[in-house]
Structures are given as structure tokens and as C-alpha cells.
Amino acid sequence: MENNTDKFKTTRRNVLFGAGTAVVAGLSGANAAEKQGEQVTDAPVSDKTQERQSFYGAHQAGIVTPRPAAGMIASFLVLAKTPEEVERLFKTLSQRIAFLMKGGTPPVLDDKLPPADSGILGPVIPPDNLTITISLGSSFFDQRDWLKAHKPVRLSRMKASRNDALNASLCHGDLSLQFCSNTPDTNIHALRDILKNLPDFLVLRWKQEGSVPMLPPKPDGSHETARNFLGFRDGTANPDNNNASLMDKIVWVNQGDEPKWAHHGTYQVVRIIRNFVEFWDRTPLAEQEAIMGRNKASGAPHGGVGEFDIPDYSTDPEGKVTALDAHIRLANKRNKTSDENLIFRRPFNYSNGVTKSGQLEQGLLFICYQADLEKGFITVQKQLDGEPLEEYIKPIGGGFFFTLPGPANEDDFVGRTLLEASGYQVTRIKP
């Protein structure tokens, strides 16, 4: 403020006395130089704010599109009950998401009215790599008689696994929204926009934000898998999202017994998994690595050299190289049949504060997608039940959802195929 005022005064002097006096010119120069230096309160600079994902396509964005640094899951109770109301909900969501992902200028209203936008990203909203992905919980179908017959075959309500200590206020929901973008602020802005536009249909039940640590770019352009809050790489064995036919097999629903409307959708699993990080940090490295089945620094599996080396358990039947109950071995046996159980992970790390015991309340916002919920997450979790890692982790929330197919183009909307399958005559969005 003071700098601005000084500069303004100087400018006025220049006008009054002419720019010729040495003193004035000197002052003016000093101020200009000072302004060029960074101020503590300057906004940090990013060259990624114009990164943009497309909202349109056979599949929703935010699943196999790149995972940016900031993520959030929000779970809602949905009050839209009739087909007409559900249509308005789906359309409004699609219209808001299309706008938010594209970025632009919100309407400017009379200043006697509350502004149309929260303004937290400034008057022009940058896309900032935002994706918002819409999924429906089992209860969404169960509570609407006209939708019961159209529920995806494998969609169920999440049941507690043996190590879970589920907090009811962090579980389930009629509808989930996954927000991903380069910065937490962009996700929060988007959530506030959606809440403001749909107060009559969406009641927020719980939300969890997370982040992924960033790495500097490597000279050879190669990538490393990000680390979780246990310090291990998380997702090394993820199926290659650049391989479309692999994604068709592992991620996207297209089975004959699933309703036609659900094809190109996927099953979403969300788990809020608390990590006992103080305890973990007091565990010997060799034990940590034995529990996970990987070298902590490099991420290589035991017996391997590089992160992406594939462990060969067939030559290690007694678990001398990789313990039989190591996390990665239980999760993925790496044989022909275990290919059926592959899941596609998209996790974030979360940090929430301090527990009543004075410990850090943090862990993994586990998110995964799969074409078959039962063969995917549910089977993998059963294989993991009882693993030594359980001593250090405690799932406390989450839910199962069905991620709807994507909107084909600008007059389409997410959820249209479901409404049409129910026999309801939808009207397209007028572009």
C-alpha cells in the first residue's frame, strides 16, 4: 500500500514539475526497482494454471487423465428424488463442471447482490488442470424405485473389512465428487461453486482433501511413482493408463451382464486409511521394507534393481526373497489369475490435524477404479486382510460408488444414459 502511494505521489510530481528534476527521477527509479523485487505477500507463481482437461468423451475425466498434485473427495446426500429433479441435478452438475474445467469469467451481478462466484481464484477462473468426476452410491439407486432395476450389477454398500474402524460420519453417500487439480484452492473453489448452485439437491456429508508430493522434472523425461506418507512409492504396479485396450479391460465397464447405460463407466472405491506415522517412523527400515516388499529408497521389489522390475514369486515359493505376507505380494500375486483382480489406483495423501492422543492424523486417501468391483478391490482387500501392515494402518472411512459414463459432447450431460434407460425422456442441453 505504502509503496503504491509513494509511487503515485511521485507520478503526480512528475506531472506537476516535469520529469526533468534529478531528485524526482531518482526516486521514481528506486521505487520501480523495489516493486520488481518479490514481495512476501505476492501470490506464488505457477506456469500450469492454463492446463486444461476436456470434460467430454466416452469416459469422465479424472480417472485415466494425469493425476495432479491436489485431490479431494466430497460425499453427498441427494434430495433429488423424481426423474425431473434428477435430470436437473445431473444437468446442473454437468454445466457447472464444464464451466469450471474450461475456466472463464463468471457473470458480474449487481453489487447489491451476493456475487455469482466466491472470487477466491480472482475475477477470471483459471482451469488449473481441474477435473470433477461424478459417481453414484448404492443408496442412490436403492432409494429411488424407478432406478432400482437399473443399478449396476456389482454396486454394493461398502462393508467393513477386519482391520477397519469405520466412522459412520466418514462413510458412504448417495453421490461422490472427485476433484483433482494443480492446487487445493482450485478444488475448494469448485466445491463451493457446486454447493452454491445446488443447495436444494446436495447436502454435504463428508469430504477429504489430499495431495501428492511433487518432484523436479528429470533430464531424460522419465517419471517416478509418487510416495505415500509411509515414505514408499504408491502405485508402481498400476496398469498403464496410456494403454487404451488395457484400460478397457481393467477400468471401464463393458461386461454383458452390466446394464448397457453403464458401459464406459467404472467402479470407484474410496478409502480413508489412517497411517500411524509416529509408530511407522520408529520401525526399523528392514522391517518396513519386509512389510511392504520393496526397497524404500528406490522402490525396487526385493531381488530387483529398478522400481519397475517385476518380482518373480514363482522362483520364491517360500518367501525367502519377498515375504509371503508382504503387502505387494498379497495385493498382486503376479500370475495369470491375479490379472483378473487388477485395480487402477489414483491415491492422495491426507493430513488432518492432531488426534486426541496428540498424534498426527494423516494417511492415505485411497481411490481406485475398476471394471469389476468384486474381482477388483473387494478381492484384493480380502487378500490383504491380516497383513502385517495392518499394525500401522487403520481404514476409518470411504465408500463404493459407480462412476457414470462421460458426456459425449456439449449438448450431453453426465447421467443421461441412466435417465434414458429408466424410460425418462431427457432433453439435451442447448449449447
Add this chain to the structure above:
Amino acid sequence: MKLKVTLSASLFAITAALLPRVAAAEVAPLDLVAPIADYKIYVSENLEKLVADTKTFTDAVKAGELDKAKSLFGSTRMSYEAIEPIAELFSDLDGSIDSRADDHEKAEKDPEFTGFHRIEYGLFAENSTKDLAPFADKLLADVTELNKRITELTLPPEKVVGGAAALMEEVAATKISGEEDRYSHTDLWDFKANFDGSRKIFDLVRPLIEKTDGEFITKVSGNFDKVDVTLSKYKKGDGYELYDKLTDDDRAVLAAAVNTLAEDLSTLRGKLGLN
């Protein structure tokens, strides 16, 4: 208020710049005189009832009539809750009449914790009228003083009109959780009074925007009706069931109605040309 067509950012910027920055409805300041005067009468009636009801309530407390005092708690508060945006203009009195334990550093044990909720704590949590007499005397003195101060007050129009939304913000932020009447669980009485107080303001100014903004009127009335229907399911005798009887589904219906009313009523001042 919604943009009917999607415009490109630059095109929109041009369009917006050409629009005159005036309120949606053309309401002359004089049009507000009658509704504000009517509202003042409504406030006075509620204050008179508040003083009378508080007298009966605090008499019961002081006489050690535990059951009678308990039964009067919910209904006595209603005339306060209905006019809360005006009552709150005097923050000293609002604090001593209606603050909650968590507004105070030492919670229930804090000497500054007085008023309705301190007495509620004694009656319902400690199940006794013991030691409540000083709080009863102070409450009656405070509501009497409130009545006096508001009688002498010229109601600021923006506070009156803004009160419709303010009541909904109160419910949305700290009442839907059931934390207001945490010892007695008489929250639904408060809800009813808050909604009635908000609707009163809306109904008084409604004729001023009925012609220009019919859609808005229909939507807001519809949401008030939805609240009435939901609350009426919990009517019991002259009052309401305890808050823990409210089903999760109905709580969600109320939450959504409150949030929608808060959004819509937040435009009411602007629609009437008030800052």
C-alpha cells in the same frame, strides 16, 4: 440471475459492462416504510410475549417447579428466536440471554455463561432448579431491558430485510446439528420460530417484488412450505418432538431447505435496492 445462454468470456465481459448496475427490482425507499412499520409491530408483540413468558418460566424455576420449568423452556424461547436478527443488534444482551456454553472459555462452569442455556443446563443436564434463581432473575431483567431498548429503536431497513436470510444462516451454521438446545433437545421449537420469523419478513416485503420476480416468490414460498410440512410431522401437543427423533432423511430435507432459503433470501436486500 442465472445466465440463460453460455457466452464466451470476452463476449460476456462486454455484455456485462453495458448492463446498468442497478437492482433487479425497482423499489423506491418509501415503499419500504409500511412493511418496516408492520414488522416493528410484529417485533413488539413478540417482545411483550417474551417478557410475559419469561416471567412465568423464571417464576417456575425460582419456585423449584422442575417439571413445569422444563415444559416451558421450549415455548418461552420461541418469541426470542422469531426476532433474533433484531434482538442480536444488542450484542451485550444477546450474549447474556442466549449464548451457549462453548461461547465461554470455561464452558458450563464459566461465570459469564448465563441466560436461557445456563438455565437449560441446570434443568435438563443437572435435573435440578438448585442455584438457578440468580440466573432466572438476570434473564428476566435482560429480556425486560431488551424490550425497552428495542421499543426506543428505529429499525434499520437493511437489518430487517437482511434478517430473513440471517435467520436461515443461523440455522444452517449452528442449529441443524442440534447443538443449540443440546441439553433439552427442544431445537425444533427454535427451528419453527426461526422459520416463522424469516417468513414474516419475506411476506411483508413480498408485494414489492411479486410482479417483477414471480419465480423467486414461488421458489421461496415453496421452500418455506416444505419446511412447514417436514416440521409438522414432528408436532406433539402444543409443541414438538425432541430433536433426536428427527430422522436423518428429514434432517437432510431441512438442511437443504435451509441452505436454499439462505441462498435465495441472500438476494432479498439487493432486490429491494438495499445495501
